[in-house]
Structures are given as structure tokens and as C-alpha cells.
Amino acid sequence: MxxxxxxxxxxxxxxxxxxxxxxxxxxxxxxxxxxxxxxxxxxxxxxxxxxxxxxxxxxxxxxxxxxxxxxxxxxxxxxxxxxxxxxxxxxxxxxxxxxxxxxxxxxxxxxxxxxxxxxxxxxxxxxxxxxxxxxxxxxxxxxxxxxxxxxxxxxxxxxxxxxxxxxxxxxxxxxxxxxxxxxxxxxxxxxxxxxxxxxxxxxxxxxxxxxxxxxxxxxxxxxxxxxxxxxxxxxxECDVFDPWRRHVPALWSLDEPSLRLIYDHLRSAVVVLGDGVRPANTGQGYVLRRLVRRVLTVLWREDPSRSLSDLPDELISHTLDHFGQGVEPGSVRRTLLLEERRFGQLLERGRKVLARPRYQRPLGEEDFRYLHDTHGLPRDLVVNLREGSFPG
Incomplete structure (x- = not known):
């Protein structure tokens, strides 16, 4: 069945x-x-x-x-x-x-x-x-x-x-x-x-x-x-994920835990978008933003040239159809790519800020608060940049 x-x-x-x-x-x-x-x-x-x-x-x-x-x-x-x-x-x-x-x-x-x-x-x-x-x-x-x-x-x-x-x-x-x-x-x-x-x-x-x-x-x-x-x-591995298993490993060479995160978070992001939510810094939009950024963190950890633009239309359409969402797949794709561009710009800004001499030491809570409130850099992003999670 x-x-x-x-x-x-x-x-x-x-x-x-x-x-x-x-x-x-x-x-x-x-x-x-x-x-x-x-x-x-x-x-x-x-x-x-x-x-x-x-x-x-x-x-x-x-x-x-x-x-x-x-x-x-x-x-x-x-x-x-x-x-x-x-x-x-x-x-x-x-x-x-x-x-x-x-x-x-x-x-x-x-x-x-x-x-x-x-x-x-x-x-x-x-x-x-x-x-x-x-x-x-x-x-x-x-x-x-x-x-x-x-x-x-x-x-x-x-x-x-x-x-x-x-x-x-x-x-x-x-x-x-x-x-x-x-x-x-x-x-x-x-x-x-x-x-x-x-x-x-x-x-x-x-x-x-x-x-x-x-x-x-x-x-x-x-x-x-x-x-x-x-x-x-x-x-x-159930049939719901057949299209994802068919397309994603051919696009991006990743280990199994990373592939599963990609399947789950991208599929979830498509469904959230299909229900009318848009990325934001608070509330429902922040959950959506977090899902997309976790995907991009995994993708860019090894290769910053990877892009959600490589994602086949079939995956977006299949997900929207499965959940009965009457949304145009192109609009979902455009929102995902816009969020990818914003995240890339945030990474660039973060690299420049964290290259300053004052941040070449262990960071305390006051530093994390300042980086977030003044430069819009979330703690997890700062930690990932300092650990070298993003090449570039």
C-alpha cells in the first residue's frame, strides 16, 4: 500500500x-x-x-x-x-x-x-x-x-x-x-x-x-x-519521500544524516510557504527562516557554490500537491531563492564584522547581544562563522 x-x-x-x-x-x-x-x-x-x-x-x-x-x-x-x-x-x-x-x-x-x-x-x-x-x-x-x-x-x-x-x-x-x-x-x-x-x-x-x-x-x-x-x-524511505531521494543525492553529495535534514527542512519550508507564511525575524516567519538557513548551512559547509536554484520544480510541486495546497510553485521557489540571497548577504556582513580585532578573542554574552542587536547576527551564525563552518 x-x-x-x-x-x-x-x-x-x-x-x-x-x-x-x-x-x-x-x-x-x-x-x-x-x-x-x-x-x-x-x-x-x-x-x-x-x-x-x-x-x-x-x-x-x-x-x-x-x-x-x-x-x-x-x-x-x-x-x-x-x-x-x-x-x-x-x-x-x-x-x-x-x-x-x-x-x-x-x-x-x-x-x-x-x-x-x-x-x-x-x-x-x-x-x-x-x-x-x-x-x-x-x-x-x-x-x-x-x-x-x-x-x-x-x-x-x-x-x-x-x-x-x-x-x-x-x-x-x-x-x-x-x-x-x-x-x-x-x-x-x-x-x-x-x-x-x-x-x-x-x-x-x-x-x-x-x-x-x-x-x-x-x-x-x-x-x-x-x-x-x-x-x-x-x-x-517511505513513498512520500521517493522524489526527494531520487533527485537530491544526484544534486549534492552529502552523508545520510545531512540528506535527511535537507529532505525534511526543505519539504517543511515548502509546506509552510504553501500555507501563506513568509520569512521574518519573529513568529511563524522565523521558524520558516530557521528551516531554510539550516538547509543552507549544511549545503554551504562543504561547497558555497551550491544553491537552491538547483532544486527541481518537481519537488516543490509534489509537496504542494501532496498537502493539497493550491499555491503556484514558482512563487515558492522565488521566496526560497530570495531568502538564500539574504542569508548570503548576512554571512558576508558577519565575516566583515567578526574580522575586527575586538572579536579575535573568546566572546561573552555581551558580545553576542551586541552582534545580534547592532549587526543582526544571530548567535548560531556567529558560532558557525568562528568555527569555520562556512568556507569563503
Missing amino acids: NTEQIVRTIAEYYEDRGHRRITGSTLLPSPGDPVLFTTSGMHPLIPYLEGRPHPLGRRLVNVQRCLRTTDLEEVGDPTHLTVFEMLGTWSLGDYDGPASLGWGYELLTEGLGVDPGLLHATVYGGDDQVGPDTASLRVWQDRGVPVELTVEDNWWSNGPVGPCGPDSEIFLWTGDTPPRSTPTHDDRWVEVWNHVMMRHRRLEDGSVVPLPQRNIDTGLGVERLSSLLQGKPSVF
């Missing part, structure tokens, strides 16, 4: 069970939302999880594009991406955890062909405020799926205060031996699907009270599931 077929299979399965599909995914939160980008499938649904009636009803399914800057430093490993798609299902005060887990198990094993012997589950073990999730435990025991009980790893919250509840996570074995150990002790167990029983609200004093309605919120990373079902060792 390719990624499109996987998404269609899952969405149709839930539509057959009374779920209505939400459309109009975007990375940009609603006006007034304090976060920069949508970070999870449930983010746009918080008002409805807290009791407001949803116009489509109480059973929902969607594919939400998300962006997480917290994972930037982890990009390059087999499972993390900056921009990714999250397939979510919701019960807004309708069915409860056992139904959700039962459907999840049936869909994975019968609908998508996962060997049940390669599954492992984790379940909330309880603490002094909320008891163990015995209902979820019984679901897995009845199906012969091994279960590990945890506390912190199986309690989901949207922050220090707000909606929260126990969750049950489904893991798939990726090792080349028969399954062994448990998800918390062997990272060859890869999390596939999280089912949150969102029944509580944590108050500012740390206490937990019931929500007006008992909700289910599940999240499944599309690219991660695709790589697992396609037998690939990393998300960067």
Missing part, C-alpha cells in the same frame, strides 16, 4: 462506522491562539473536546498537517519529521476507550495486514488521583496482545492545566529478531497509534476533575505508519 491508499483505507473504515471527515487542514492556528503552528490533530478541536457541539457531529476523522519545532534536533533519526501528517479519530462524548481500541486493533490487523504477533500495547497503571485503566487492559488481554503498565508514559495532557486523561499506545516490532522485551525497554518497539481517553481536566492546583463529557482522541503518524507497513527502516 502506498501512503494515499493507507490514508484512504483508514478514513473509509471510520466513515463506515459513523465518523464524518473534517477537511481544510492547515498549519496555521485560529486567530488568537497563542501557539505558532498546529502541533497535533486535536489542536483545532479543543473547544469541542471541552463540550461545544461540533457541526459534523460526535464522531470525527481527519488528516491534519502538523509542525513541531521541538523535534528539530531529532530530525535525521528514523521516526521524526518537522512537518508531518497526523491521522486522528474522535469521539466527542459518544463511545469510550474499549470501542476505540477494538477498532484500532481490527483495522491494523485485518484492514492493513499487520501481524498481531508484532504488536505490543502500553496502558495507564494508575496513581494516587486516577486509578489504573482496567478497561483498556482487558481489551488487550482478550486479544492476546502483551501489555506494559506505565504511569507517566501513558498519561496524556495538553499542558500543565487543561484536558487530560489516560492513554493506551500501540507499538509495532521493527527488529530483525522475534519480538522481545517491552516498549519502555527496547526502542525497536515503535509507537504507531495513541488512543487517549480524555476524561479529565487538570486544575492549577494540580487536582484532576471530570470533563463535562468523556472523549476519545487518537493520533496516528501517517509517514511513520507508511514506513512501517512498507518495510522501510525510516520515515525518509
Whole structure:
């Protein structure tokens, strides 16, 4: 199954069970939302999880594009991406955890062909405020799926205060031996699907009270599931990244970690641009600027003649089409090249400033502040220039 077929299979399965599909995914939160980008499938649904009636009803399914800057430093490993798609299902005060887990198990094993012997589950073990999730435990025991009980790893919250509840996570074995150990002790167990029983609200004093309605919120990373079902060792080898793997290594000779960063950050930058963000020194535009500059830092570290102008149009078009963004690829390319030119000019200015005698010594916090406030030179750029990361 390719990624499109996987998404269609899952969405149709839930539509057959009374779920209505939400459309109009975007990375940009609603006006007034304090976060920069949508970070999870449930983010746009918080008002409805807290009791407001949803116009489509109480059973929902969607594919939400998300962006997480917290994972930037982890990009390059087999499972993390900056921009990714999250397939979510919701019960807004309708069915409860056992139904959700039962459907999840049936869909994975019968609908998508996962060997049940390669599954492992984790379940909330309880603490002094909320008891163990015995209902979820019984679901897995009845199906012969091994279960590990945890506390912190199986309690989901949207922050220090707000909606929260126990969750049950489904893991798939990726090792080349028969399954062994448990998800918390062997990272060859890869999390596939999280089912949150969102029944509580944590108050500012740390206490937990019931929500007006008992909700289910599940999240499944599309690219991660695709790589697992396609037998690939990393998300960067699933079919979504086929065009990137076909074109980029032929353009620029880079090691595998650097290639993965290029795939991820350029693809993410295209999606952010497709949602209408433009480079800036603050907010959403700064995240975009940081993505592009991290790409250029990798490219220019070995060869300053490399340019984003070498990027084939197919990569930009493929990404915009995949995420359903009706943006003209040429405008995305022009913005990327303008940002590349600005970064090149900043590097030149930085070299000239840092060549002054006063900067030929170890730099302190006051120096970094002055360089940033007076010359517009960010700390990471100053450090890279002094370490010789940019030839020229």
C-alpha cells in the first residue's frame, strides 16, 4: 500500500462506522491562539473536546498537517519529521476507550495486514488521583496482545492545566529478531497509534476533575505508519519521500544524516510557504527562516557554490500537491531563492564584522547581544562563522 491508499483505507473504515471527515487542514492556528503552528490533530478541536457541539457531529476523522519545532534536533533519526501528517479519530462524548481500541486493533490487523504477533500495547497503571485503566487492559488481554503498565508514559495532557486523561499506545516490532522485551525497554518497539481517553481536566492546583463529557482522541503518524507497513527502516524511505531521494543525492553529495535534514527542512519550508507564511525575524516567519538557513548551512559547509536554484520544480510541486495546497510553485521557489540571497548577504556582513580585532578573542554574552542587536547576527551564525563552518 502506498501512503494515499493507507490514508484512504483508514478514513473509509471510520466513515463506515459513523465518523464524518473534517477537511481544510492547515498549519496555521485560529486567530488568537497563542501557539505558532498546529502541533497535533486535536489542536483545532479543543473547544469541542471541552463540550461545544461540533457541526459534523460526535464522531470525527481527519488528516491534519502538523509542525513541531521541538523535534528539530531529532530530525535525521528514523521516526521524526518537522512537518508531518497526523491521522486522528474522535469521539466527542459518544463511545469510550474499549470501542476505540477494538477498532484500532481490527483495522491494523485485518484492514492493513499487520501481524498481531508484532504488536505490543502500553496502558495507564494508575496513581494516587486516577486509578489504573482496567478497561483498556482487558481489551488487550482478550486479544492476546502483551501489555506494559506505565504511569507517566501513558498519561496524556495538553499542558500543565487543561484536558487530560489516560492513554493506551500501540507499538509495532521493527527488529530483525522475534519480538522481545517491552516498549519502555527496547526502542525497536515503535509507537504507531495513541488512543487517549480524555476524561479529565487538570486544575492549577494540580487536582484532576471530570470533563463535562468523556472523549476519545487518537493520533496516528501517517509517514511513520507508511514506513512501517512498507518495510522501510525510516520515515525518509517511505513513498512520500521517493522524489526527494531520487533527485537530491544526484544534486549534492552529502552523508545520510545531512540528506535527511535537507529532505525534511526543505519539504517543511515548502509546506509552510504553501500555507501563506513568509520569512521574518519573529513568529511563524522565523521558524520558516530557521528551516531554510539550516538547509543552507549544511549545503554551504562543504561547497558555497551550491544553491537552491538547483532544486527541481518537481519537488516543490509534489509537496504542494501532496498537502493539497493550491499555491503556484514558482512563487515558492522565488521566496526560497530570495531568502538564500539574504542569508548570503548576512554571512558576508558577519565575516566583515567578526574580522575586527575586538572579536579575535573568546566572546561573552555581551558580545553576542551586541552582534545580534547592532549587526543582526544571530548567535548560531556567529558560532558557525568562528568555527569555520562556512568556507569563503
